[in-house]
Amino acid sequence: MHSDILNMSLVETANAIREKKVSSLEVVHESINRAEALQPILNCFIQLTAEEALSDAKKADAELAKGQIRGSLHGVPLAHKDMFYRTGKKSTCGSKIRKNYIASCTSTALSRLIDAGSIYLGGLNMAEFATGPTGHNEHWGNTHNPWNPKFIAGGSSSGTGSAVAARIVYGGLGSDTGGSIRIPASVNGLVGLKPTNGLVSRYGIMPVSFTMDTIGPLTRTVEDNARLTSIIAGYDPLDNTTSDRLVPDYEDILKKSIKGIRIGVPQNYYYDIIHPEIKQLQNTSLEIFKELGAEIIEVKVPDMHIPTHMSNIVFVSEASTIHEKWLRECPNDYQEQVRRRYEPGIYMPAPKYIQALNLRPHLLEEFSKLIFSTVDVLHTPGLPMPVPELAETDVGAGQGMPELIAGLSWTTRSNNYLGIPSLSIPCGFSSNDMPAAFQLMGRPFSEQLLFQIGNAYQISTNWHKQSPPPYI
Amino acid sequence: MTQINRDLIISQSCQYGWAPPNIERAQEISSMLNELIRALENSTSVLNFESEPDNMQQALNKLAEK
Numbered sequence: 052m053h054s055d056i057l058n059m060s061l062v063e064t065a066n067a068i069r070e071k072k073v074s075s076l077e078v079v080h081e082s083i084n085r086a087e088a089l090q091p092i093l094n095c096f097i098q099l100t101a102e103e104a105l106s107d108a109k110k111a112d113a114e115l116a117k118g119q120i121r122g123s124l125h126g127v128p129l130a131h132k133d134m135f136y137r138t139g140k141k142s143t144c145g146s147k148i149r150k151n152y153i154a155s156c157t158s159t160a161l162s163r164l165i166d167a168g169s170i171y172l173g174g175l176n177m178a179e180f181a182t183g184p185t186g187h188n189e190h191w192g193n194t195h196n197p198w199n200p201k202f203i204a205g206g207s208s209s210g211t212g213s214a215v216a217a218r219i220v221y222g223g224l225g226s227d228t229g230g231s232i233r234i235p236a237s238v239n240g241l242v243g244l245k246p247t248n249g250l251v252s253r254y255g256i257m258p259v260s261f262t263m264d265t266i267g268p269l270t271r272t273v274e275d276n277a278r279l280t281s282i283i284a285g286y287d288p289l290d291n292t293t294s295d296r297l298v299p300d301y302e303d304i305l306k307k308s309i310k311g312i313r314i315g316v317p318q319n320y321y322y323d324i325i326h327p328e329i330k331q332l333q334n335t336s337l338e339i340f341k342e343l344g345a346e347i348i349e350v351k352v353p354d355m356h357i358p359t360h361m362s363n364i365v366f367v368s369e370a371s372t373i374h375e376k377w378l379r380e381c382p383n384d385y386q387e388q389v390r391r392r393y394e395p396g397i398y399m400p401a402p403k404y405i406q407a408l409n410l411r412p413h414l415l416e417e418f419s420k421l422i423f424s425t426v427d428v429l430h431t432p433g434l435p436m437p438v439p440e441l442a443e444t445d446v447g448a449g450q451g452m453p454e455l456i457a458g459l460s461w462t463t464r465s466n467n468y469l470g471i472p473s474l475s476i477p478c479g480f481s482s483n484d485m486p487a488a489f490q491l492m493g494r495p496f497s498e499q500l501l502f503q504i505g506n507a508y509q510i511s512t513n514w515h516k517q518s519p520p521p522y523i
Numbered sequence: 524m525t526q527i528n529r530d531l532i533i534s535q536s537c538q539y540g541w542a543p544p545n546i547e548r549a550q551e552i553s554s555m556l557n558e559l560i561r562a563l564e565n566s567t568s569v570l571n572f573e574s575e576p577d578n579m580q581q582a583l584n585k586l587a588e589k
């Protein structure tokens with residue numbers, strides 16, 4: 052029973068704890084054992100708070116025995132990217148500079164998950180200051196992919212991708228400024244949501260680009276993702292960019308038919324650098340949607356290089372604003388690739404940054420009107436190429452490395468500038484036996500529809516039920 | 524069109540008290556900035572910039588399904 056329980060979904064485990072088929076202490080104990088056993092292989096934790104988690108699990112069991120249930124995650128262990136602050140606790144942000152940083156507040160998203168009963172198992176490895184799509188980290192060591200440790204775990208939420216796929220925890224939070232949830236979701240065979248900007252509070256996280264940062268969950272199933280999103284979404288007076296729109300229960304219409312839903316397939320940009328194997332997997336997933344009664348419609352998208360370039364203007368300007376003091380005082384405490392990403396922002400003329408912000412709603416409107424007047428969602432590849440090996444994306448990997456790195460966020464980066472939601476869903480394996488994914492993009496605040504379509508796909512397929520090698 | 528050259532990068536860094544990048548890196552930074560700025564200027568020729576940037580949350584709400 053014990054090793055099996057970590058293979059269950061988050062929702063199944065929450066139900067099993069609630070029905071007292073298993074205790075929170077048993078589940079947390081199993082999670083800790085697995086985390087400790089896999090750490091030398093995957094390096095997905097920066098800090099494992101085992102004692103605290105065991106103590107919290109005992110409390111959760113005692114409460115349950117008295118009939119007290121905190122919420123829909125009662126007793127379920129989760130772990131999160133090590134950038135979600137907890138008052139009085141260390142939060143490294145994957146950096147040397149914040150190696151001993153003690154937070155003075157708690158992240159709203161994290162406190163909502165804890166209020167719903169989840170158990171905090173620790174802070175997960177990540178790219179330094181949430182910058183980088185591969186999972187490389189000179190300060191804390193690289194994160195490895197559980198499907199094969201030679202391959203990248205993606206980034207910047209590398210530890211969350213690795214730990215959830217490795218069946219250490221059932222889900223966890225990541226952050227996404229250009230693909231940092233969706234890339235690790237794609238390469239680890241997980242479901243990852245980049246929500247609409249403003250749906251989830253960013254209060255109490257280390258920002259990297261404050262107008263484009265978003266927070267969302269990585270999980271093994273769409274249903275699990277919908278549960279976590281229902282909990283963390285919604286207005287927060289501590290983050291004045293959050294929307295006061297009513298948040299639905301995203302699990303409500305998960306099982307509703309998708310017959311008649313119009314799925315757009317882009318005829319330009321998204322397939323420009325596609326690998327044939329990935330294209331084949333995209334086509335196969337579209338065939339399944341056809342069988343489910345969805346209408347597949349070819350669409351022409353605007354020039355997506357423009358929002359991608361604009362997102363780079365905003366990113367370098369805001370990241371260098373946040374990091375200016377450290378870049379000046381301790382530039383050598385950054386890993387070189389991260390420092391080189393921020394540095395150009397110092398020289399970006401201020402009018403250009405403001406103009407890029409000013410253009411943002413115009414490009415969003417142009418994109419939305421062109422695409423979502425014709426289709427309900429857009430279906431694109433997740434990663435356009437098979438998952439690369441860590442060695443291929445190392446600094447010294449050679450000539451093709453910069454293009455390979457840029458290609459990792461080819462389909463993701465523009466959405467953070469546009470602000471629209473995107474859901475990454477696993478859709479098979481390429482010939483290197485590594486996961487592949489598609490991405491669903493919708494109009495602002497259409498997360499419920501994305502979950503409905505994604506869940507219909509998972510009910511008809513079993514990619515999400517496949518596990519990486521157990522190792523232990 | 525705005526043009527940022529490597530000499531500007533180096534002189535700005537000296538002026539503001541930064542460790543100046545070497546010539547190759549300054550060239551790399553200026554090329555990158557020019558590419559981004561060119562894309563921006565090509566896309567904003569019809570816009571005027573007489574007000575603060577539009578509220579993105581309003582735009583997202585407006586375009587959401589009612």
